[in-house]
Amino acid sequence: MSIWEYANPVKFMRASGAILPWAVAGAVACTLGGVAWGFLTPDDYRQGATVKIVFLHVPAAMMAINIWVMMLAASLIWLIRRHHVSALAARAAAPIGAVMTLIALATGAIWGQPMWGTWWEWDPRLTSFLILFLFYAGYIALWSAIEDPDSAADLTGVLCLVGSVFALLSRYAVLFWNQGLHQGASLSVAPGERMSAVYRYPLYLSMLGFLLLFLALLLIRTRTEIRRRRLAALIARETRP
Amino acid sequence: MLPLLRRDLTLATRAGGGFGLAVAFFLILCALVPFGVGPDSAALRPIAPGILWLGALLACLLSLDRIFALDHEDGSLDLLATAPIPLEGVVAVKALAHWLTTGLPLVAAAPLFGLLLQLPAAATPWLLASLVIGTPALSMLGAFGAAITVGLRRGGLLLSLLVLPLYVPTLIFGTEAIRRGLEGGSPATPLLFLGGISAAVVALVPFAAAAALRVNLR
Amino acid sequence: MSLLAVEDLAVARGGLRAVEGVSFVLEAGRALILRGPNGIGKTTLLRTVAGLQPPVAGRIIMDDDAVAYAAHADGLKHALGVAENLAFWARIFDGGSGDGGDGVGAVGRALAAMDLMALADRPAAALSAGQKRRLGLARLLVTGRPLWVLDEPTVSLDAASVARFGAAIRAHLAAGGSALMATHIDLGLAEARDLDLTPFRARPGRSHRPAGFNEAFA
Numbered sequence: 001m002s003i004w005e006y007a008n009p010v011k012f013m014r015a016s017g018a019i020l021p022w023a024v025a026g027a028v029a030c031t032l033g034g035v036a037w038g039f040l041t042p043d044d045y046r047q048g049a050t051v052k053i054v055f056l057h058v059p060a061a062m063m064a065i066n067i068w069v070m071m072l073a074a075s076l077i078w079l080i081r082r083h084h085v086s087a088l089a090a091r092a093a094a095p096i097g098a099v100m101t102l103i104a105l106a107t108g109a110i111w112g113q114p115m116w117g118t119w120w121e122w123d124p125r126l127t128s129f130l131i132l133f134l135f136y137a138g139y140i141a142l143w144s145a146i147e148d149p150d151s152a153a154d155l156t157g158v159l160c161l162v163g164s165v166f167a168l169l170s171r172y173a174v175l176f177w178n179q180g181l182h183q184g185a186s187l188s189v190a191p192g193e194r195m196s197a198v199y200r201y202p203l204y205l206s207m208l209g210f211l212l213l214f215l216a217l218l219l220i221r222t223r224t225e226i227r228r229r230r231l232a233a234l235i236a237r238e239t240r241p
Numbered sequence: 242m243l244p245l246l247r248r249d250l251t252l253a254t255r256a257g258g259g260f261g262l263a264v265a266f267f268l269i270l271c272a273l274v275p276f277g278v279g280p281d282s283a284a285l286r287p288i289a290p291g292i293l294w295l296g297a298l299l300a301c302l303l304s305l306d307r308i309f310a311l312d313h314e315d316g317s318l319d320l321l322a323t324a325p326i327p328l329e330g331v332v333a334v335k336a337l338a339h340w341l342t343t344g345l346p347l348v349a350a351a352p353l354f355g356l357l358l359q360l361p362a363a364a365t366p367w368l369l370a371s372l373v374i375g376t377p378a379l380s381m382l383g384a385f386g387a388a389i390t391v392g393l394r395r396g397g398l399l400l401s402l403l404v405l406p407l408y409v410p411t412l413i414f415g416t417e418a419i420r421r422g423l424e425g426g427s428p429a430t431p432l433l434f435l436g437g438i439s440a441a442v443v444a445l446v447p448f449a450a451a452a453a454l455r456v457n458l459r
Numbered sequence: 460m461s462l463l464a465v466e467d468l469a470v471a472r473g474g475l476r477a478v479e480g481v482s483f484v485l486e487a488g489r490a491l492i493l494r495g496p497n498g499i500g501k502t503t504l505l506r507t508v509a510g511l512q513p514p515v516a517g518r519i520i521m522d523d524d525a526v527a528y529a530a531h532a533d534g535l536k537h538a539l540g541v542a543e544n545l546a547f548w549a550r551i552f553d554g555g556s557g558d559g560g561d562g563v564g565a566v567g568r569a570l571a572a573m574d575l576m577a578l579a580d581r582p583a584a585a586l587s588a589g590q591k592r593r594l595g596l597a598r599l600l601v602t603g604r605p606l607w608v609l610d611e612p613t614v615s616l617d618a619a620s621v622a623r624f625g626a627a628i629r630a631h632l633a634a635g636g637s638a639l640m641a642t643h644i645d646l647g648l649a650e651a652r653d654l655d656l657t658p659f660r661a662r663p664g665r666s667h668r669p670a671g672f673n674e675a676f677a
Contacts, residue, residue, distance in 0.1 A: 155456055162446070173434075177413045234677065243550075248536070251538075325551075
């Protein structure tokens with residue numbers, strides 16, 4: 001049995017219905033656990049208590065990018081293999097990604113105020129996330145503007161492809177434009193730059209929590225989309241000439 | 242494809258074609274900026290390159306929905322799709338016509354409007370170079386946005402929302418070239434990046450735009 | 460010799476198959492008139508044959524660049540003159556009947572055939588609905604394409620123009636062309652055969668290859 005079997009709406013509904021409670025439970029446990037554990041960690045010697053927002057900021061930022069990558073993959077699957085559930089999953093993921101981007105921007109501003117003395121700085125990372133949010137906004141607006149679901153799926157798929165290239169291009173253009181004051185990657189494989197383990201493990205838990213949170217929300221939203229399409233299909237069948 | 246280019250240029254220059262509107266908009270924008278930031282030339286001079294680029298970009302944006310919408314309304318697009326020209330070629334020619342009727346006049350007007358904004362004379366060559374290299378990408382990306390929104394009744398605002406984020410790299414490298422030219426740095430690097438983006442966009446985006454058009458013609 | 464062969468064709472509108480299992484062969488010199496109630500899918504089938512949308516299933520066998528398509532919209536530019544409009548399409552379709560590619564001969568013949576000679580220099584904006592329709596049909600003559608795909612070609616034509624158009628089709632068929640059309644008016648073509656689409660109306664239900672979201676989730 002191949003993984004493409006789950007592209008069948010009926011099979012997807014059955015499988016996702018079975019996974020959903022576990023995903024929700026895992027998301028709640030890991031997110032709350034990770035954040036709570038994070039708040040019990042000692043203060044950083046330089047950044048003080050403000051560092052604790054990292055347990056929301058970094059997972060949200062990570063998901064903001066990963067969700068776009070997931071949308072790109074789903075769009076490619078739709079454009080190449082024409083699996084309808086894939087297109088609906090991409091549509092369902094976009095608002096989650098936009099909210100994650102907003103969370104990353106908002107927590108970054110709240111963290112930046114005490115650290116840098118400003119709510120907003122045109123730093124490359126901040127700017128790139130703002131641009132990413134604009135891409136999410138355009139993608140969501142296009143989905144909701146087109147009535148015919150088949151055209152909407154195809155056009156948003158093409159937009160996602162082109163948008164991905166330009167989101168990446170913008171990232172490098174912005175680096176060229178301004179070098180910025182954001183700290184380096186929070187999690188790095190290079191030795192000596194790593195976060196202390198005290199912070200790292202709660203962060204891992206929180207990241208897992210956000211991943212599960214995305215999975216749970218994605219399943220709920222995709223199931224809603226499928227039901228909505230099913231309703232539209234039944235109406236279309238009844239009202240055809 | 243040449244007849245199509247000739248027809249689009251004729252239509253743009255005849256009555257109702259909207260030729261010159263973009264330049265007029267550009268002029269108004271440049272005239273309004275000093276009212277917003279004050280008449281002090283010390284305040285205007287540093288922001289002049291950015292204002293000129295933004296003005297060109299917004300003026301270009303205004304005329305984008307005409308690229309395909311009119312041909313879609315009167316059925317020409319259906320007929321062009323069945324003509325012996327590939328749809329990618331139609332997209333490329335229409336973007337070229339848009340550039341010739343909108344982008345090129347903007348480039349020509351920019352040094353003049355630069356005077357209004359106290360742009361130093363030393364920056365004018367870099368302004369011209371960056372606009373000449375960058376505006377074809379604006380037209381081509383605009384054609385992509387127009388192709389996506391061609392079937393929508395009120396696509397104008399959506400078109401801006403889709404196209405403006407795509408303009409970010411072009412805008413960054415375009416203004417950066419002028420700024421570096423002014424500060425005595427090396428404007429060659431951003432100009433090369435700008436040329437690279439324009440070349441890649443002109444070569445690749447017609448395929449994406451033609452795919453979007455095919456979806457909208459169904 | 461057959462210009463068009465359709466095998467087991469299914470076409471979709473609004474994400475649902477409209478007709479399915481349609482097969483026919485159209486020989487040179489013959490015409491086929493699609494019949495059926497409103498909404499059965501005549502326009503969709505014609506657009507699919509013209510290559511404007513992909514078939515859901517089945518095959519359409521014909522030469523590349525064989526189709527000249529004419530539908531409700533005539534693809535006219537109001538800012539251009541009557542002859543200019545026609546000359547543009549003649550150049551796009553490469554002149555038609557071998558007059559060195561400039562299309563002038565073909566344009567003149569087409570204008571004469573549709574009785575538009577007296578209006579040749581008028582702007583298209585000044586034409587009446589029926590005259591625009593005649594100009595839209597004159598375009599078929601300058602394409603030089605053998606297979607005419609016509610969707611309600613006689614809309615807004617008066618009796619004399621219908622007769623003139625009937626004569627143009629007859630001349631096209633006599634010259635080895637063929638025509639596939641949807642029309643409610645009897646053009647009096649002896650060469651034409653009717654195809655009623657009613658028996659091919661698609662049965663609702665799931666299929667192995669859904670035509671769109673509305674079938675995939677039904």
